Every structure is written in C-alpha cells, then in structure tokens.
Amino acid sequence: MPTNDTTSGTRRSAALLGIALALLIVAAVVTTLAARSRWWLPPLASAQGRSIDQLFIATFGIISVAFVLVHGLLALFVWLYRDRGQRASYWHENRALELTYTIIPAIVMTGLTLSAAGLWSRIHSAPPPQALVVEVRGEQFGWKARYPGPDGKFGRIDPRHYSARENPWALDPADPAAQDDLVLDISTTGELHLVVDRPVEVRIRAKDVLHSFFIPAFRVKQDAVPGMVTSIWFTPTQTGPYEIACAELCGPLHYIMRGKVVVQTQEEYDAWLAQTRS
Template identity: 50%
Template sequence: MSNLSEHYSPTTGKRLGLLIIIMVAIGGVVSTFWAKNRWWFPPVASQHGVDVDRLVTITFIVTGFVFVLVHLVLGIFVWRYAAAREERAIYWHDHRTLELTYTLVPAAILLTLISMGAVTWARVHSPVPPQALRIDVLAQQFAWTFRYPGPDGTFGRTEVRFVSRDNPRGMDPADPAGRDDIISREMHIVVNEPAVALIHSRDVLHSFFLPNFRVKQDAVPGMTTQFWFTPTREGRYELACAELCGVGHYIMRGQVVVESKNAFETWLAGQTH
C-alpha cells in the first residue's frame, strides 16, 4: 500500500499554514488597502450615499476582522497540528458551551448589522419629498431618455402605439398635459434638492445605475419603479445600465448633470418641447 505516514508532513503543514496566513489573511488586508487608492468606490455625491458608505465601512471592519481572525486560527491550527508526533489526536467532539458561544456571538453581530441595515434601507426608501423634482426615465435598447413635466407639473400620457420617428417617446397627441413636456437625452438635476426618478422600460429589463449617487433601480417593463435621492455635488456624472439587456448592454450609457438651481432653470428653458 502507499505509505500513509508520508502524509504526516510537518513541512506541508507549515507551508499551508504560512500560505493561509500570508497570502489570504495578510494578503487580503494589504491588497484591500492597496486597492483603496486605485480601484475603489467613485466619490460619493448624494445624501443617502453617505449613509450607505458608512454602512459599507462598518461591514468592512466587522467582516475584515472575522476574515483575519478565522484565517489566522486556520493557519495556526494547520501549522501546529501537522507535527509528526507520536501521540494520537485528542478524542474530543463536543462542548456545548463553546458551540453555543459561537452560535450566539455571530447571531448577535448579525442582528446588529440587520438593525443598522434596516434603518438605512428604510431611510433610502422613505416617502418621496413633495417638492422633489420629478423625472420620467425611459430605458430602451440601448439608450436612456428623460422627460420633465414642464410648467404644468404633469406628465402627458404616452403609449407605445404613438411611437414614430417624430414622436420617439410615444406622446399621446390628444393629451394637453403632454404639450409642455420636455424630453432630453441628458438628465439634469439640481444640487442639494431632492429628485425622483420614475423609471420605465419599453422592451426588456434594464437597471438605472448611478455609481456616484449609490443609486440602482431596475427598469421593469409594465411597471414604474422609483428612486429618490438628493445630489450633493455639482458636476457631470455617468449613468450605466446594470442589468443585462441585450447586445448593446455595455454601451447603454447616459449622462447626469448636477447643477445649481439657476443653471438648471436656464438649461430647462433652452429645451424644446
């Protein structure tokens, strides 16, 4: 038979223990800190985004601690108990107190995370402020268009049967509310004022992803989904499609401009109806 004793190899144990500690535990932490300066979250630019980022940081600290601890223990055990010693392994297979401890401690930590997560989630999805700027977002293969209700504050009815070259949005010509609607290829919003995206799709699933604003909401054909947020920094930002939507999924990019109230009004006034 193959010699079983050759597998009692302290060298292999030391190698594996070291690999787990150096590559996984230390390597994981070092590479994460290294990545922090290179490949990390795009700068946050919304109010709730700050809360989300805080939750991410807390989760990072908790999971990072457990990650290092468990791998240290694993590495040390693998190193330590690989010894080619004479005596047998210990016969030990039950310890209720120990097991209850490592049932209840993770449960307590997870409950804390649940509570914190629930609070942030509830805040993100709190009722839309009445003064929020309403933007009707239409996703279709493979572009985004945005509609503002115009001076009357009401969106006109749209229907897919009205869609034509001159009426890409499918506005109902009989609906007077639609006459002053403004349609744009760019999304403009006002800094420090809430905006709500009312999201539609005309063909397949898409996802309205604003990385800087920590916003993501699927566009679902047949229903309106919504997400409200308050941008906090002026600038030009990217909008991406995050749900597989077909061959052009990777080019379904949009632009978001956050600007002052004045600049926004000027832009809006310059748009054709």
C-alpha cells in the same frame, strides 16, 4: 499506509499551508489598502450614498475581523496539530463553546439587520414634497428622459403612438398634459439635469426588456421593468457630470448603454430649462 507522507512530508505540508494562509491574510490586507487609492468606490456625490458607504465600511470591518480570525486559527491549527506521532484528543462536544459561536454571530447579525433595515426604509421613504420629479426610460441601448412641462404634469403614454424620430416617448397627442413635456435623449445629445442639494425622484420605465438605472457616484441602482414604473429618490450633493450605466443584461450592446447626468445649481438649472423649453 499507501500515502508517501513521511514525518518530514507532513512538516513541509503543514509549514507550507500555515505560511500560505498567513500570507493570504497579509495579501488581503495589503491589496485592500492599495485598492483604496486605485480600485475603490467612485467618489461619492449623494446624501443617501454617505449612509450606504458607512454601512458598507462597518460591515467590511466586521467581515475583515472574521476573515483574519478564521484564517489565523486555521494557519495556527494546521501547524500546531500536524501529525508528529501524537494521539488526537477524543473531544467532540462542548455545549458552552458551541453556544458561544452561535450567539455571537446572532448578535452581530441582529445589529446589522436593524441598522440596514433603518437605512433601507429611509431610502425607500416617500420623497420630500420639494423634490424634482423626472422620468427616465431604458431601451435597447440607451436612456431617455422627460421632464413635465410648466403644468407640472407628465402626459399620458400610449405605445401605439411610438415613432422613433417624432415621438420616441409615445406621448398621447390627445392628452393636453403631454403637449408640453420636455423629452431628451440622455445617451447621445442630451443630459439628465439635476439640481444640487435638491432631492430628485426618478421614475423609471422600460420600453422593451429589463434594464437597470445605475449611477455609481450616487450609489443608486433601480431596475427598469417593462410594464411597471419603478422609482427611487436621492439628493445629489456635488455639482458636475456623472455617468448612468445599465446594470441589467439587456442584449448584445448592453455594455454601451450609457447615459449622462449633470448636477447644477438651481440658477443654472433654471436657465437650462428655460432655454431648452423655448
């Protein structure tokens, strides 16, 4: 044997690896516990987010058990079965054992699939009728929003009428519904105003390339796709200011494509709307 592995070398390697794997388990657990106070999901502020977080925590628990189990067995085996001059056992088939670790993961995966599918279909169900409806549009490199006027209708958009200053939403002046639309730049001067505990449907457009409408606190993310209107609905549960980020690479200044949301009570919202419209 050209390797310089002596018995003591094997023992040292086995001990090192066993300890390293055990330390890995400890480090993973300790850093995760430490991360909970500093590096965790941002405080939750939406109704849908609660179910998402619960599913995430449940899944995280399951995979943590598997992580500890596999690394624990690995650490144990490399120590116990290091070369000490013994003969390895000629054992390479056990149908019952193999079926066990086929069936158990299959059951766990089925459970996860069912619970995730239920939540997914609730998230993508039709928004409730009392929901606020707003539009946002992603563009290089900011977010714009529009609210329908008192007629409750969004006006038609025609890119031929685009003007960065006068008509940034490219509203069609020929459409009466477009006359009273309220348009805001929610990356610079304005904010996207939402009402606490009132569902909101956000319809998302893109002016140029792909973007992704991401509000971490609401656990909301939906791509803005040129040529399509995508949508997502959710219910903010906490008043206050929040951030919109862009989560899809959209060009060199992708990293500054930030927007602002503010969640208010219905009265505050009504007052803001009346004031802004006048």
